[in-house]
Amino acid sequence: VRASMLEVLRQDYxxxxxxxxxxxxxxxxxxxxxxxxxxxxxxxxxFFAFLLGGALITEFVF
Incomplete structure (x- = not known):
């Protein structure tokens, strides 16, 4: 976030x-x-999409 913020702070707007x-x-x-x-x-x-996908697979298997 820091690098992105520094990049944005240099923009023209x-x-x-x-x-x-x-x-x-x-x-x-x-x-x-x-x-x-x-x-x-x-x-x-x-990240949350992978987390939910992994939880669904785990619930399906077990």
Whole structure:
């Protein structure tokens, strides 16, 4: 998440939001964090899919 956040903070729309005078907290939470969490949410979703799939197979076998 850290690397993704650092990458997002260098984007043009973040620089534009800062130049418009938005508070740093608003820029981070409303703009940057939302876009930085996309890869983490994707990996978490895949992990839970494997977890549920494994549980179904285990219940079916035993």
């Amino acid at each position: 973040i620089i534009l939001a800062r130049s418009k005078g938005l508070k740093e907290r608003v820029v981070i939470y409303r703009h940057a964090l939302k876009n930085a969490l996309i890869p983490a949410v994707t990996v978490t979703g895949i």
